[in-house]
Amino acid sequence: MSFSEELEFGHEDRKRIYEYVERHGAVDPDEAQERLRIDPGGFRHHVAILKRDGRLEEVEGKLRVTIDAGAEEEYATDGLEFHIRPARQEDLSGIVGAIRQVAEEKTYIVAESVADEIDHEDALLRHNELEARMFFVATVGDDVVGWVHLHAPELDKLSHTAELTVGVIEEYRGHGIGSHLLSRGLEWAASNGYEKVYNSVPSTNEDAIAFLEHHGWETEAVREDHYKLNGHYVDEVMMALEL
Structure with missing residues (x-):
């Protein structure tokens, strides 16, 4: 996904999750769910969609914004x-x-x-x-x-x-x-x-x-x-x- 593309999420909670992760850099999923006060099932659902769409990834237990910037x-x-x-x-x-x-x-x-x-x-x-x-x-x-x-x-x-x-x-x-x-x-x-x-x-x-x-x-x-x-x-x- 290009940086220049407009971000569209399709659901307010999905947008809130993305913005929380983007703002904090790397976050623990459980902590994000509690801070955002989204029910656990809904949170997992939205995170799964964000991962599927290539907007979030989970690395070593932390959620991060996905940025395709090449290899080392x-x-x-x-x-x-x-x-x-x-x-x-x-x-x-x-x-x-x-x-x-x-x-x-x-x-x-x-x-x-x-x-x-x-x-x-x-x-x-x-x-x-x-x-x-x-x-x-x-x-x-x-x-x-x-x-x-x-x-x-x-x-x-x-x-x-x-x-x-x-x-x-x-x-x-x-x-x-x-x-x-x-x-x-x-x-x-x-x-x-x-x-x-x-x-x-x-x-x-x-x-x-x-x-x-x-x-x-x-x-x-x-x-x-x-x-x-x-x-x-x-x-x-x-x-x-x-x-």
């Missing part, structure tokens, strides 16, 4: 082995940590706001009538070392565009992880009907601008003195890529 990929370069895969709810703290490590450099304000949002909501992925949010992660062992994030409003006038952020913590840069993450995110965006992705960074983040330009991104606009970093005004460079 394994890479090895310069003696480093890493994996790129769709993020899971359990990756939330690792993603927040990775983003905040990158954000400490004061060069990726948009990504920092993403970390604040998912940390506050305590839910990683989004798939509802108002927005779509997807993450892929790069892992070394059990640690999240990088991410690519896509966010799109489900509004007719903007449904063809998605905001993208991508980053790798400093000690794992130089191994191609960022390029693989970016490629995976763009592949997902294109397969889900998005026509354009955009990203905004401070003009002081020359490495990020060069990285995106190397992968075909172009500067669409510059907002002068948009950020104030360490007491200095800095331009915002607004970049985009047509898919």
Whole structure:
């Protein structure tokens, strides 16, 4: 099911169950049934239909929103082995940590706001009538070392565009992880009907601008003195890529 498809459920309780799971990321079925105050038989019936329709899945006893985002990929370069895969709810703290490590450099304000949002909501992925949010992660062992994030409003006038952020913590840069993450995110965006992705960074983040330009991104606009970093005004460079 594409993120851009309108969600129709056919029953109010079915819609409530989906929205509860979507809002919480991963939930225990019994807890959800009690919180929603739906009789057990009806709850099981609606969950079965949601599973049948490919909207929910149950993994290790937890209900989650079903998102078809491909398989895990394994890479090895310069003696480093890493994996790129769709993020899971359990990756939330690792993603927040990775983003905040990158954000400490004061060069990726948009990504920092993403970390604040998912940390506050305590839910990683989004798939509802108002927005779509997807993450892929790069892992070394059990640690999240990088991410690519896509966010799109489900509004007719903007449904063809998605905001993208991508980053790798400093000690794992130089191994191609960022390029693989970016490629995976763009592949997902294109397969889900998005026509354009955009990203905004401070003009002081020359490495990020060069990285995106190397992968075909172009500067669409510059907002002068948009950020104030360490007491200095800095331009915002607004970049985009047509898919």
